[in-house]
Amino acid sequence: MAVTFADRVELLKASDIREILKITQRPEMISFAGGLPAPELFPVEEMKHVAVKVLEEAGSQALQYSTTEGFEPLRRQIATRMNPKYKTAVNPSNILITSGSQQALDFSGKLFLNSGDVVLCESPTYLAAISAFRAYQPQFMEVPTDDDGMIIEELEKILRTTARVKLIYIIPDFQNPTGRTWSLARRQRFMKVISDWEIPVVEDNPYGELRFEGESLPAVKSLDSKGLVIFVSTFSKTFCPGLRIGWIAADARFIEKYVLIKQGADLHTSSISQREISKYLELYDFEAHIGRIIDTYRSRRNAMISALEESFSADVTFNRPQGGLFTWVQMPRGIKAAELLQRCLQQNVAFVPGDSFFPNRCVENTFRLNYSNMPEEKIAEGIRRLAKVMNEL
Amino acid sequence: MAVTFADRVELLKASDIREILKITQRPEMISFAGGLPAPELFPVEEMKHVAVKVLEEAGSQALQYSTTEGFEPLRRQIATRMNPKYKTAVNPSNILITSGSQQALDFSGKLFLNSGDVVLCESPTYLAAISAFRAYQPQFMEVPTDDDGMIIEELEKILRTTARVKLIYIIPDFQNPTGRTWSLARRQRFMKVISDWEIPVVEDNPYGELRFEGESLPAVKSLDSKGLVIFVSTFSKTFCPGLRIGWIAADARFIEKYVLIKQGADLHTSSISQREISKYLELYDFEAHIGRIIDTYRSRRNAMISALEESFSADVTFNRPQGGLFTWVQMPRGIKAAELLQRCLQQNVAFVPGDSFFPNRCVENTFRLNYSNMPEEKIAEGIRRLAKVMNEL
Numbered sequence: 001m002a003v004t005f006a007d008r009v010e011l012l013k014a015s016d017i018r019e020i021l022k023i024t025q026r027p028e029m030i031s032f033a034g035g036l037p038a039p040e041l042f043p044v045e046e047m048k049h050v051a052v053k054v055l056e057e058a059g060s061q062a063l064q065y066s067t068t069e070g071f072e073p074l075r076r077q078i079a080t081r082m083n084p085k086y087k088t089a090v091n092p093s094n095i096l097i098t099s100g101s102q103q104a105l106d107f108s109g110k111l112f113l114n115s116g117d118v119v120l121c122e123s124p125t126y127l128a129a130i131s132a133f134r135a136y137q138p139q140f141m142e143v144p145t146d147d148d149g150m151i152i153e154e155l156e157k158i159l160r161t162t163a164r165v166k167l168i169y170i171i172p173d174f175q176n177p178t179g180r181t182w183s184l185a186r187r188q189r190f191m192k193v194i195s196d197w198e199i200p201v202v203e204d205n206p207y208g209e210l211r212f213e214g215e216s217l218p219a220v221k222s223l224d225s226k227g228l229v230i231f232v233s234t235f236s237k238t239f240c241p242g243l244r245i246g247w248i249a250a251d252a253r254f255i256e257k258y259v260l261i262k263q264g265a266d267l268h269t270s271s272i273s274q275r276e277i278s279k280y281l282e283l284y285d286f287e288a289h290i291g292r293i294i295d296t297y298r299s300r301r302n303a304m305i306s307a308l309e310e311s312f313s314a315d316v317t318f319n320r321p322q323g324g325l326f327t328w329v330q331m332p333r334g335i336k337a338a339e340l341l342q343r344c345l346q347q348n349v350a351f352v353p354g355d356s357f358f359p360n361r362c363v364e365n366t367f368r369l370n371y372s373n374m375p376e377e378k379i380a381e382g383i384r385r386l387a388k389v390m391n392e393l
Numbered sequence: 394m395a396v397t398f399a400d401r402v403e404l405l406k407a408s409d410i411r412e413i414l415k416i417t418q419r420p421e422m423i424s425f426a427g428g429l430p431a432p433e434l435f436p437v438e439e440m441k442h443v444a445v446k447v448l449e450e451a452g453s454q455a456l457q458y459s460t461t462e463g464f465e466p467l468r469r470q471i472a473t474r475m476n477p478k479y480k481t482a483v484n485p486s487n488i489l490i491t492s493g494s495q496q497a498l499d500f501s502g503k504l505f506l507n508s509g510d511v512v513l514c515e516s517p518t519y520l521a522a523i524s525a526f527r528a529y530q531p532q533f534m535e536v537p538t539d540d541d542g543m544i545i546e547e548l549e550k551i552l553r554t555t556a557r558v559k560l561i562y563i564i565p566d567f568q569n570p571t572g573r574t575w576s577l578a579r580r581q582r583f584m585k586v587i588s589d590w591e592i593p594v595v596e597d598n599p600y601g602e603l604r605f606e607g608e609s610l611p612a613v614k615s616l617d618s619k620g621l622v623i624f625v626s627t628f629s630k631t632f633c634p635g636l637r638i639g640w641i642a643a644d645a646r647f648i649e650k651y652v653l654i655k656q657g658a659d660l661h662t663s664s665i666s667q668r669e670i671s672k673y674l675e676l677y678d679f680e681a682h683i684g685r686i687i688d689t690y691r692s693r694r695n696a697m698i699s700a701l702e703e704s705f706s707a708d709v710t711f712n713r714p715q716g717g718l719f720t721w722v723q724m725p726r727g728i729k730a731a732e733l734l735q736r737c738l739q740q741n742v743a744f745v746p747g748d749s750f751f752p753n754r755c756v757e758n759t760f761r762l763n764y765s766n767m768p769e770e771k772i773a774e775g776i777r778r779l780a781k782v783m784n785e786l
Contacts, residue, residue, distance in 0.1 A: 002591055003591060003592070003593055003621070004505075004559065005504060005505060005650060006503065006504060006505055006506050006507050006510075006529070006559075007507055008503070009504060009650055009653075009654075012650070012653040012654065012657065013653065014652075014653060014656070015656055018461065018656065034458075036457065036458055037457075039452075039453035039454065039456070039457050040453065042453040042456040042457070044448050044452055044453055044456065047448055047456065047665075048444070048445050048448045048449075051441070051444035051445065051448070052441050052444065052445065055437050055440055055441045055444070056441075059432075059437055060432035060433065060435040060437055060633075061432065062635060063432070063435040063437065063440065063633035063634070063635040063636065064429065064430075064432050064435070064633070064634060064635050065427075065429060065629075065634045065635065066635065068411065098659075099492055099637075099659045099662075099663075100659050100660055102657075102658070102659050102660045103658060103659040106657060106658045106659065110399065110401070110528065111398060111399060111402060112397075112398060112399055113399050114399050114400055117399075128656075128657070128660070131656060131657040132657045132658070134657070135503065135654070135657050135658075136399070166397065166399075198395055198396060199396070200396055228396070236458075240453075240456035240457070241456070241457060241458045241664075242455060242456040242457050242458065242459065242663060242664030242665050243456065243663055243664075243665060244492075244659065244660075244661070244662065244663045257398060257402055257405070260402075260405040260406070260407060261402075261405065261528070263407070263408055263411065263521075263524060264405065264495075264499060264521070264524040264525045264527070264528050265495070265496060265499045265525070265528075265658075266491075266492045266493050266495050266496040266499065266637065266659075267493055267495045267521070267637075268637070269492075269637070270492075270635060270636055270637045270663055270666060271634075271635030271636075272440075272635050272636060272666075273663060273665075273666065
């Protein structure tokens with residue numbers, strides 16, 4: 001005999017982003033590659049305070065095993081914040097705390113996907129969602145997407161002609177990688193179609209609270225009368241990612257199953273981290289904190305868009321996101337983002353080629369730019385260098 | 394259409410222990426049910442200190458995304474502690490930090506098991522390992538076990554007559570649920586057989602450091618010349634479980650795959666929790682801390698064994714564990730542990746019926762007793778009540 005791995009292991013590969021991130025650790029690098037929040041905005045002093053406070057108040061209970069569902073006061077705080085923001089109507093029993101929203105994506109694959117089942121997603125879509133689902137050996141179908149979201153006619157065509165569609169994965173607010181936001185009309189039409197077909201939807205919303213301008217839109221979940229939408233979010237972009245605290249907000253029939261999956265997967269999320277975030281929400285003005293993140297990222301978005309407008313030639317297009325962390329660049333056909341990256345790395349500039357964001361297709365002339373992790377002057381300088389290399393190609 | 398779950402979801406059920414634990418929250422309850430460490434031994438004051446210290450020294454970096462493999466200094470500290478203790482020869486690159494050892498079990502199922510593959514385990518075995526593996530739809534085969542560990546002749550018979558054995562799961566030190574420890578001779582014979590068959594082994598060792606008496610035995614991994622053994626452990630029983638920090642120590646060819654699985658599952662384990670444990674190991678005398686846990690649990694083990702000897706009739710047998718958290722009781726045939734539990738709950742005494750620890754068989758006349766979470770006088774009183782109810786049956 002010899003050691004053999006499960007079939008699913010053949011499908012797993014190292015995330016391109018994490019590989020690029022290893023290269024971009026060097027301090028001289030101007031990196032637009034990661035999706036890293038700005039660490040200078042992390043509430044370090046406040047975290048010192050709440051860490052001590054939690055241990056003073058809860059003592060050893062904060063260090064003991066706790067329930068799979070999560071710390072009840074935190075689940076309540078999440079539900080209470082979500083409802084006015086997203087027009088949802090969830091209560092604490094609809095919330096499961098997860099180890100980051102990545103875990104919520106993994107669990108969604110585990111809950112819904114047999115090998116060969118079909119997942120629909122935007123085209124392009126978030127690459128770590130592709131990785132999470134891929135472990136359950138589905139087929140991906142990319143639904144064509146425009147500036148307003150999934151194109152509903154295309155979605156309907158796929159639903160009519162495709163068997164075994166078990167899950168639809170969407171990022172309606174400031175999408176990763178494109179920075180696009182679905183219009184209200186598109187959300188409504190989408191939900192109408194989904195209600196007819198009764199297919200579970202994972203609405204991934206890590207960036208929704210980071211809106212720089214314009215009016216917040218109701219979550220797709222808020223338009224869902226049949227309890228089909230599983231809303232997934234995280235404190236990674238509004239608080240800090242290092243604690244690994246995310247959540248799922250869904251109908252009880254789903255939460256019940258997610259809890260069973262979480263029991264087998266890791267019992268529960270860190271007792272003390274949950275209490276720390278809960279205590280922070282109790283003691284500090286979280287909305288003001290998010291306001292500071294928004295102000296910083298808005299300036300960085302502005303710096304990036306200005307630099308792109310200034311340096312890129314007219315045949316290169318890009319989005320102007322109203323929030324979130326990313327914009328998306330489309331170059332003329334024939335220019336390969338992977339080649340551009342190799343040359344840019346020599347100039348100490350990094351980004352992520354668009355390829356990784358398409359589960360099936362090979363789209364070589366796109367790339368994703370992150371602006372949340374670099375100060376404005378570096379953004380300007382980085383885009384100048386990038387444009388120079390691009391013009392040489 | 395209607396919402397359908399993946400096939401694996403049908404196999405998931407709520408852990409009996411977690412259900413019993415809900416009932417045992419009441420303060421008047423004498424619970425031998427959970428596997429909870431004694432919270433009065435958690436290093437609460439030290440945790441306050443290291444939480445602040447980590448944020449002072451690492452600042453926002455402690456709150457940022459970090460590598461999937463884990464915090465390098467902690468991986469080094471784990472390797473350095475493991476090698477003299479278990480006679481292993483691992484280095485930091487062999488270590489992956491996981492969110493508790495439960496996650497290591499889940500990942501092991503994900504890495505090795507296709508639907509229908511066979512997992513061999515001790516009989517009985519740890520019920521949360523059964524839950525973790527079950528999500529990957531294997532068949533379980535229970536290898537008959539005596540006081541020295543798996544019976545090698547039985548193991549060989551199964552290997553000769555069974556196709557698709559992909560993974561062997563063992564708990565050689567102070568096993569959950571029985572409290573048994575494999576003898577050195579059994580470890581050596583086991584490893585000789587496994588070397589011939591070249592089947593991956595998960596050696597789960599959460600309790601090995603909690604030895605009350607007798608000499609420590611080398612890990613099965615230390616006898617492994619072909620890199621087949623995946624050693625899994627945790628800080629849950631020696632430090633505290635609420636932080637959810639465990640690890641896998643394995644050959645690079647396995648670690649590489651586990652890292653890919655972890656990327657898709659939750660990106661990485663909490664940056665700050667890893668740094669906190671690492672800082673604790675740097676600043677405090679962890680061995681002295683473990684010494685205090687051992688002293689406490691030894692007294693509790695003694696209290697329980699004395700009470701069992703005093704109160705139980707001669708036809709009821711139980712183990713005298715040399716370490717760990719549990720002992721295992723076997724009653725005469727015909728007495729049902731589930732019925733005993735129902736009556737005991739009315740007397741405010743709880744334990745876990747043995748059934749849940751057998752993946753295939755129905756063994757009604759056994760149960761598991763935990764002694765780590767109750768003070769000695771409650772242990773004595775609880776066992777008295779339990780024996781009284783048992784004698785009535």
